[in-house]
Amino acid sequence: MVLPGEPFMFERYTEKARRTIFFGRYEASQFGSPYIESEHLLLGLLRENKALANTFLHSHGAVESIRKQVEAQAVIRHKVSTSVDLPLSNECKRILAYAAEEADKFSHKFIGTEHLFLGVLREQDSFAAKLLRERGIALEMAREQIGSNPTEQLGPTPKSPGLPSGYTSHKLLYNSAAETLILELSASSSFLLSTRLFTRFKEKEAYEQIGSPGEDLSYESPVTCESLPIVVFNSLKWGKTGGDWEGVYSFNLSTKELEVCVSPQKLRFSDAHGRLWIRELVSLSEDARTLYVNIGVEKIVSGGGAVHYYLAKVHFGDQQVSLLSRLLDIRF
Numbered sequence: 001m002v003l004p005g006e007p008f009m010f011e012r013y014t015e016k017a018r019r020t021i022f023f024g025r026y027e028a029s030q031f032g033s034p035y036i037e038s039e040h041l042l043l044g045l046l047r048e049n050k051a052l053a054n055t056f057l058h059s060h061g062a063v064e065s066i067r068k069q070v071e072a073q074a075v076i077r078h079k080v081s082t083s084v085d086l087p088l089s090n091e092c093k094r095i096l097a098y099a100a101e102e103a104d105k106f107s108h109k110f111i112g113t114e115h116l117f118l119g120v121l122r123e124q125d126s127f128a129a130k131l132l133r134e135r136g137i138a139l140e141m142a143r144e145q146i147g148s149n150p151t152e153q154l155g156p157t158p159k160s161p162g163l164p165s166g167y168t169s170h171k172l173l174y175n176s177a178a179e180t181l182i183l184e185l186s187a188s189s190s191f192l193l194s195t196r197l198f199t200r201f202k203e204k205e206a207y208e209q210i211g212s213p214g215e216d217l218s219y220e221s222p223v224t225c226e227s228l229p230i231v232v233f234n235s236l237k238w239g240k241t242g243g244d245w246e247g248v249y250s251f252n253l254s255t256k257e258l259e260v261c262v263s264p265q266k267l268r269f270s271d272a273h274g275r276l277w278i279r280e281l282v283s284l285s286e287d288a289r290t291l292y293v294n295i296g297v298e299k300i301v302s303g304g305g306a307v308h309y310y311l312a313k314v315h316f317g318d319q320q321v322s323l324l325s326r327l328l329d330i331r332f
Contacts, residue, residue: 026044098122161206
């Protein structure tokens with residue numbers, strides 16, 4: 001399970017929602033706060049999603065007036081270094097829990113900025129909710145407006161044949177052996193869209209999807225090599241509590257054969273450990289026999305488990321993991 005507890009709680013979040021938390025932490029550090037409070041989260045939210053801010057606040061002046069009220073209310077302290085990983089206040093933790101509930105109510109797999117906005121309003125006694133209510137923003141009104149405009153979140157219709165609406169281009173690769181483009185598309189919002197992979201021969205116009213994954217299965221993080229017509233990619237199965245790593249697949253661009261090349265059941269690591277999962281693919285060797293990955297390893301310690309991320313290599317033959325370097329700056 002990729003999301004067993006708080007260290008992984010943001011795996012379900014969209015990139016915009018994650019950046020909101022990042023900006024909230026930054027705002028808290030600038031005010032010298034020991035915690036990320038609701039008002040810091042709100043400032044981060046308005047900074048990250050200007051479309052949402054315009055929808056409910058209608059003007060830049062209204063956003064600035066919120067900042068001025070936060071500044072007037074704040075206790076003056078020395079700034080905290082942005083390298084300090086400030087924790088969420090209990091109030092903010094409840095906001096995030098409410099955001100997850102709001103996403104579930106809409107049957108949205110991912111948690112976006114719109115859900116965080118509703119979460120703020122649900123924490124009625126928070127300073128952030130008070131600021132929004134003073135500007136005439138009520139929970140039910142906001143929920144109705146967010147729920148009635150999903151098509152605005154789906155993004156533009158793609159120009160290339162074979163590509164679906166609701167996605168944005170996230171990564172483009174080129175395989176020389178097959179003269180084929182490989183395109184990774186990620187959801188442009190938090191609606192029911194998982195990451196998909198598409199291929200197109202360089203002389204053609206239309207793309208073809210790799211495989212037929214279910215709605216809850218993402219194909220992502222593709223890598224390829226120069227000499228063989230192969231693309232290798234990661235897979236993640238989404239549920240209400242987050243994502244389960246499903247394994248690594250190999251797709252032959254010439255024969256269109258799709259097969260599992262690294263599975264959770266067969267992945268091997270010699271050191272004592274708890275859970276083990278591949279977070280993303282980094283590169284593929286030229287002979288397509290060795291995969292370089294960002295891997296999560298749970299080390300068993302007294303009182304529970306501690307998770308560390310590593311750059312590692314995996315040999316396809318025996319699916320043995322070899323750690324190469326600790327990754328200290330992996331967040332969310």
